[in-house]
Amino acid sequence: MTVLSPWPHRFSALISSSFLMAVISAKAESPQIGTVQDLTVGDRACYVTVTDETGETSTEFAGFDICEQDIVGKKVQLTYEPGNIVAEICNGDLDCGLSEAVMLITAAKALDDMNTDSYPSFLNDAEIIELVVGLEERKESWFGLAGLNKVEHPPEVPAELLTYRQSWKRKDPAIAPFLGFWHDSDYSTNRYQISIFPSTRPSHVCVVEFKPEWSLELWNEETQDYSYKDVISAEIFSVSLAKVGSAQLRSPELRADELAIAHTEFGLSETYPVELLPVLNEDNGIKLVAAAAQPQLPPDLPDDLRQTVDEKFAAYNCSL
Structure with missing residues (x-):
């Protein structure tokens, strides 16, 4: 569930029972641990495709910095926080003036990062x-x-x-x-x-x-x-x-x-x-x-x- 609000962020003034229910629902339904299948930079957020431990695959919103991480193919622990993104009805127009309150992935910690291995720099x-x-x-x-x-x-x-x-x-x-x-x-x-x-x-x-x-x-x-x-x-x-x-x-x-x-x-x-x-x-x-x-x-x-x-x-x- 999302809440439309004027853009830019006015999150503190928009907390309502419906929004809190959306947050609780998102925490219950969004995967906390899973394997990242894909990262896509969209016009509203970073889209994280993740398969949870039951085999269910979903796409979650994330901060744009998450798309910069090297986590595709890795098992990760995900942290969510409430945040605002451009409303879907804006069709990518950042100046449309509407936003959606959603749960965003703000941290993704790799659990199987193979501690004994690290990747050297690219060949120059x-x-x-x-x-x-x-x-x-x-x-x-x-x-x-x-x-x-x-x-x-x-x-x-x-x-x-x-x-x-x-x-x-x-x-x-x-x-x-x-x-x-x-x-x-x-x-x-x-x-x-x-x-x-x-x-x-x-x-x-x-x-x-x-x-x-x-x-x-x-x-x-x-x-x-x-x-x-x-x-x-x-x-x-x-x-x-x-x-x-x-x-x-x-x-x-x-x-x-x-x-x-x-x-x-x-x-x-x-x-x-x-x-x-x-x-x-x-x-x-x-x-x-x-x-x-x-x-x-x-x-x-x-x-x-x-x-x-x-x-x-x-x-x-x-x-x-």
């Missing part, structure tokens, strides 16, 4: 240029060595992956270009791998990053066996929730830009399509990986790490 122009230059340098090295059969040939982009992405493009277009299982030029025993899975949270993906430990077993004079291990490169493993927006993917471990993805060809006698993705890791180092398959766990991922993946995926609303 200099970092994007660095990615593109790094891609070209690493591409030339990979393709050159592959032509001499000194490293694995870059994989052909599989048709199944393209079909998979196309289906997700209809659901969540922002994430589609990044989806897939990607790896670098090293042989499988020392391969750096990234697998990017879709999340049911809009504009989010799950990123599994893995590279096995590379070490040598050396003779130990004291124990008279090969128990001494010389680690050449340590294991890399992470599972993170990444946000995709403005053509960029941002996770706590890495960042990437859709515009830096290279669609090229490789081949000695006959060429085939190749897709290359440069990523900037948390230490600002560049890794170059090629699309090899639909999202999947790294084949050499140890069983003890699989449980971590399962737990994180359940928390991040992703599935294998």
Whole structure:
């Protein structure tokens, strides 16, 4: 129930029993906890589409600042306060002189904000240029060595992956270009791998990053066996929730830009399509990986790490 009043606000002079009943009714009916499905800036207010814990979906009025928050796809606790907005009969005319007294969402606190993860800043122009230059340098090295059969040939982009992405493009277009299982030029025993899975949270993906430990077993004079291990490169493993927006993917471990993805060809006698993705890791180092398959766990991922993946995926609303 709403109350029409002259604009600007004269709320204190308009409190009536009918308005108080509307406030009480709104508090009882409006969801206090729910998952935000959409935020839309309207001409009267910010419109928040939220699904409550019973599965009911509704659209609530909110202050315009709520539309600036990063809460789409998140479970939130909502706070309501009485306020005035431009009357619906004004059809968006701010000067029409009428307002409606309504319950407004004034605060939305994320309950599942994944306390262990935070999103880094967007890639700036200099970092994007660095990615593109790094891609070209690493591409030339990979393709050159592959032509001499000194490293694995870059994989052909599989048709199944393209079909998979196309289906997700209809659901969540922002994430589609990044989806897939990607790896670098090293042989499988020392391969750096990234697998990017879709999340049911809009504009989010799950990123599994893995590279096995590379070490040598050396003779130990004291124990008279090969128990001494010389680690050449340590294991890399992470599972993170990444946000995709403005053509960029941002996770706590890495960042990437859709515009830096290279669609090229490789081949000695006959060429085939190749897709290359440069990523900037948390230490600002560049890794170059090629699309090899639909999202999947790294084949050499140890069983003890699989449980971590399962737990994180359940928390991040992703599935294998």
